[in-house]
Amino acid sequence: MSGVFKRRSIRKYTSQEITKEDLEDLLKAGLAAPSAGNQQPWHFILLTDKELIKEIPKIHPYSAMLNEASAAIVVCGDLEKEYHKGYWVQDCSAATMNILIRAAEKDIGSVWLGVYPREDRVEGIKKLLNIPDNVIPLCVISLGYPAEEKPVKDKFDFSKVHYNKF
Numbered sequence: 001m002s003g004v005f006k007r008r009s010i011r012k013y014t015s016q017e018i019t020k021e022d023l024e025d026l027l028k029a030g031l032a033a034p035s036a037g038n039q040q041p042w043h044f045i046l047l048t049d050k051e052l053i054k055e056i057p058k059i060h061p062y063s064a065m066l067n068e069a070s071a072a073i074v075v076c077g078d079l080e081k082e083y084h085k086g087y088w089v090q091d092c093s094a095a096t097m098n099i100l101i102r103a104a105e106k107d108i109g110s111v112w113l114g115v116y117p118r119e120d121r122v123e124g125i126k127k128l129l130n131i132p133d134n135v136i137p138l139c140v141i142s143l144g145y146p147a148e149e150k151p152v153k154d155k156f157d158f159s160k161v162h163y164n165k166f
Protein backbone atom coordinates (compact mmCIF):
# COMPACT_ATOMS: atom_id res chain seq x y z
CA MET A 1 0.00 0.00 0.00
CA SER A 2 1.25 3.50 -0.79
CA GLY A 3 2.69 5.40 2.18
CA VAL A 4 0.06 8.08 1.52
CA PHE A 5 -2.76 5.73 2.55
CA LYS A 6 -0.80 3.79 5.19
CA ARG A 7 0.39 6.84 7.16
CA ARG A 8 -1.14 7.53 10.56
CA SER A 9 0.05 9.69 13.44
CA ILE A 10 1.94 7.26 15.69
CA ARG A 11 2.51 8.46 19.25
CA LYS A 12 3.72 5.28 21.01
CA TYR A 13 7.14 3.84 20.22
CA THR A 14 9.28 0.79 21.03
CA SER A 15 12.86 1.25 22.25
CA GLN A 16 14.26 0.13 18.87
CA GLU A 17 16.56 2.77 17.43
CA ILE A 18 16.28 4.05 13.86
CA THR A 19 19.58 3.57 12.00
CA LYS A 20 21.62 6.50 10.68
CA GLU A 21 20.98 5.21 7.13
CA ASP A 22 17.23 5.20 7.63
CA LEU A 23 17.29 8.69 9.16
CA GLU A 24 19.30 9.93 6.20
CA ASP A 25 16.78 8.34 3.87
CA LEU A 26 14.01 10.33 5.61
CA LEU A 27 16.06 13.52 5.28
CA LYS A 28 16.55 12.78 1.57
CA ALA A 29 12.77 12.50 1.24
CA GLY A 30 12.44 15.97 2.76
CA LEU A 31 15.11 17.39 0.49
CA ALA A 32 13.30 15.90 -2.54
CA ALA A 33 10.15 17.99 -2.00
CA PRO A 34 8.83 20.50 -4.52
CA SER A 35 9.13 24.21 -3.68
CA ALA A 36 8.01 27.50 -5.24
CA GLY A 37 10.52 28.44 -7.94
CA ASN A 38 12.67 25.60 -6.59
CA GLN A 39 13.77 27.95 -3.81
CA GLN A 40 14.23 25.09 -1.28
CA PRO A 41 14.06 27.50 1.71
CA TRP A 42 14.35 24.71 4.29
CA HIS A 43 16.70 23.48 6.98
CA PHE A 44 16.28 20.14 8.75
CA ILE A 45 17.63 19.70 12.28
CA LEU A 46 18.04 16.01 13.09
CA LEU A 47 17.77 15.35 16.81
CA THR A 48 19.17 12.08 18.18
CA ASP A 49 20.21 13.37 21.62
CA LYS A 50 17.45 11.98 23.88
CA GLU A 51 18.01 14.53 26.63
CA LEU A 52 17.67 17.35 24.11
CA ILE A 53 14.54 15.77 22.56
CA LYS A 54 12.97 15.56 26.05
CA GLU A 55 13.33 19.34 26.44
CA ILE A 56 10.74 19.90 23.68
CA PRO A 57 7.66 18.72 25.67
CA LYS A 58 8.56 21.41 28.21
CA ILE A 59 8.01 23.97 25.43
CA HIS A 60 5.34 22.30 23.27
CA PRO A 61 2.16 21.25 25.15
CA TYR A 62 1.11 18.42 22.80
CA SER A 63 4.40 16.61 22.27
CA ALA A 64 4.67 14.19 25.20
CA MET A 65 5.34 11.29 22.78
CA LEU A 66 8.82 12.78 22.24
CA ASN A 67 9.79 11.37 25.64
CA GLU A 68 9.75 7.91 24.00
CA ALA A 69 10.91 8.91 20.50
CA SER A 70 14.01 7.44 18.88
CA ALA A 71 14.73 10.66 16.96
CA ALA A 72 13.08 13.85 15.76
CA ILE A 73 13.43 16.18 12.80
CA VAL A 74 12.76 19.90 13.14
CA VAL A 75 11.70 21.36 9.78
CA CYS A 76 12.57 25.05 9.47
CA GLY A 77 12.04 27.79 6.88
CA ASP A 78 14.80 30.27 6.01
CA LEU A 79 13.33 33.69 5.27
CA GLU A 80 16.57 34.81 3.61
CA LYS A 81 16.31 31.94 1.11
CA GLU A 82 12.75 32.85 0.26
CA TYR A 83 12.91 34.45 -3.17
CA HIS A 84 9.16 34.04 -3.72
CA LYS A 85 7.78 35.75 -0.62
CA GLY A 86 5.12 34.00 1.40
CA TYR A 87 5.69 30.46 0.12
CA TRP A 88 8.01 29.09 2.80
CA VAL A 89 5.22 27.44 4.83
CA GLN A 90 3.98 25.57 1.77
CA ASP A 91 7.50 24.54 0.77
CA CYS A 92 8.34 23.28 4.25
CA SER A 93 4.95 21.55 4.59
CA ALA A 94 5.64 19.68 1.35
CA ALA A 95 9.01 18.60 2.77
CA THR A 96 7.33 17.53 6.02
CA MET A 97 4.76 15.40 4.18
CA ASN A 98 7.51 13.74 2.12
CA ILE A 99 9.22 12.71 5.37
CA LEU A 100 5.97 11.41 6.95
CA ILE A 101 5.10 9.38 3.86
CA ARG A 102 8.61 7.96 3.53
CA ALA A 103 8.55 7.02 7.22
CA ALA A 104 5.24 5.17 6.73
CA GLU A 105 6.71 3.29 3.75
CA LYS A 106 9.60 2.18 5.99
CA ASP A 107 7.25 1.16 8.86
CA ILE A 108 8.63 3.98 11.02
CA GLY A 109 6.02 5.77 13.15
CA SER A 110 5.83 9.54 12.96
CA VAL A 111 3.71 12.49 13.96
CA TRP A 112 3.73 16.13 12.81
CA LEU A 113 3.94 18.50 15.79
CA GLY A 114 2.93 22.01 14.81
CA VAL A 115 5.24 24.82 15.97
CA TYR A 116 4.73 27.86 13.68
CA PRO A 117 2.65 30.09 14.01
CA ARG A 118 2.49 29.63 17.80
CA GLU A 119 4.92 32.35 18.97
CA ASP A 120 5.81 30.74 22.30
CA ARG A 121 6.69 27.42 20.63
CA VAL A 122 8.69 29.16 17.88
CA GLU A 123 10.69 31.18 20.41
CA GLY A 124 11.20 28.19 22.75
CA ILE A 125 12.45 25.88 19.97
CA LYS A 126 14.69 28.62 18.51
CA LYS A 127 16.34 29.19 21.87
CA LEU A 128 16.74 25.47 22.62
CA LEU A 129 18.40 24.68 19.27
CA ASN A 130 20.38 27.90 18.61
CA ILE A 131 18.32 28.68 15.51
CA PRO A 132 19.27 32.04 13.94
CA ASP A 133 16.80 34.96 13.63
CA ASN A 134 16.06 34.47 9.91
CA VAL A 135 15.10 30.80 10.39
CA ILE A 136 11.67 29.74 11.70
CA PRO A 137 10.81 26.23 12.96
CA LEU A 138 7.60 25.10 11.23
CA CYS A 139 7.20 21.76 12.99
CA VAL A 140 8.87 18.91 14.83
CA ILE A 141 8.48 15.39 13.44
CA SER A 142 8.57 12.76 16.17
CA LEU A 143 9.99 9.40 15.00
CA GLY A 144 10.12 5.85 16.38
CA TYR A 145 9.13 2.27 15.64
CA PRO A 146 5.40 1.85 16.40
CA ALA A 147 4.25 0.38 19.69
CA GLU A 148 0.63 0.88 18.62
CA GLU A 149 -1.28 -0.31 15.60
CA LYS A 150 -3.60 2.06 13.85
CA PRO A 151 -5.95 1.03 11.07
CA VAL A 152 -6.13 2.89 7.80
CA LYS A 153 -8.66 5.67 8.45
CA ASP A 154 -11.66 6.18 6.20
CA LYS A 155 -11.17 9.84 5.41
CA PHE A 156 -12.57 9.62 1.94
CA ASP A 157 -15.29 12.24 2.28
CA PHE A 158 -16.12 13.01 -1.32
CA SER A 159 -18.60 15.71 -0.23
CA LYS A 160 -15.45 17.86 0.01
CA VAL A 161 -14.66 17.24 -3.63
CA HIS A 162 -16.08 19.62 -6.24
CA TYR A 163 -16.18 19.01 -9.93
CA ASN A 164 -15.37 21.83 -12.33
CA LYS A 165 -17.03 24.54 -10.17
CA PHE A 166 -17.38 24.77 -6.35
Ligand SMILES: Cc1cc2nc3c(=O)[nH]c(=O)nc-3n(C[C@H](O)[C@H](O)[C@H](O)COP(=O)(O)O)c2cc1C
Pocket: 007, 008, 009, 010, 011, 062, 063, 111, 112, 113, 114, 153
Ligand atom coordinates in the same frame (compact mmCIF):
# COMPACT_ATOMS: atom_id res chain seq x y z
C1 LIG B 1 -0.17 21.29 11.18
C2 LIG B 1 -0.33 20.10 12.07
C3 LIG B 1 -0.06 20.20 13.43
C4 LIG B 1 -0.19 19.10 14.27
N1 LIG B 1 0.17 19.22 15.59
C5 LIG B 1 0.09 18.15 16.41
C6 LIG B 1 0.53 18.23 17.76
O1 LIG B 1 0.98 19.28 18.22
N2 LIG B 1 0.46 17.11 18.53
C7 LIG B 1 -0.02 15.92 18.06
O2 LIG B 1 -0.06 14.95 18.81
N3 LIG B 1 -0.45 15.80 16.76
C8 LIG B 1 -0.39 16.88 15.93
N4 LIG B 1 -0.77 16.76 14.61
C9 LIG B 1 -1.26 15.47 14.09
C10 LIG B 1 -2.80 15.48 13.94
O3 LIG B 1 -3.39 15.42 15.21
C11 LIG B 1 -3.21 14.25 13.07
O4 LIG B 1 -2.61 14.34 11.80
C12 LIG B 1 -4.73 14.15 12.91
O5 LIG B 1 -5.35 13.87 14.15
C13 LIG B 1 -5.15 13.07 11.90
O6 LIG B 1 -4.68 11.79 12.30
P1 LIG B 1 -3.71 10.93 11.34
O7 LIG B 1 -2.43 11.72 11.18
O8 LIG B 1 -3.47 9.63 12.08
O9 LIG B 1 -4.40 10.73 10.04
C14 LIG B 1 -0.64 17.85 13.75
C15 LIG B 1 -0.91 17.75 12.37
C16 LIG B 1 -0.74 18.84 11.54
C17 LIG B 1 -0.98 18.68 10.05
